[in-house]
Amino acid sequence: MSDPATKPVCDLARLPGAGDFQVVDVFGHSLLIVRQTDGSVLGFHNVCPHRSARFATPGMSGSVREITCPLHGWSWSLDGRLKKVPPGWDRHLGAGQDYDLIRVATESRGGLVFVPRPGTESADRLRPQRPASNRMSGDT
């Protein structure tokens, strides 16, 4: 029986290896669905936390070692933690500001990845836990 509070967005078979990703549009949001090195799947908003560029276009899929913004070249590890800022851009980092990717709730079952409808009990249940802060050196 289907759960109207969640929507299937991606077939897990399309993400067989670490770094495989797919861009999906669901509930008015563009999301990146990314296979992790431990085999799990995470979802992120398809929006750069720096200046809101889109990482990838709707329907795009592929495989990456890291997630890189096409606008200024900042990059994130597959789990969404800020990894690298090109030289010169570090002065643009706001002190104490968190630039990790914005996680979205996902659930894998029956060979599919589901995203909960915002505002539902499923969304509350699946709400992602924010990873430990990834502040850049020099921040307090």
Ligand code: FES
């Ligand atoms: S907008 Fe993405 S790195 Fe600047």
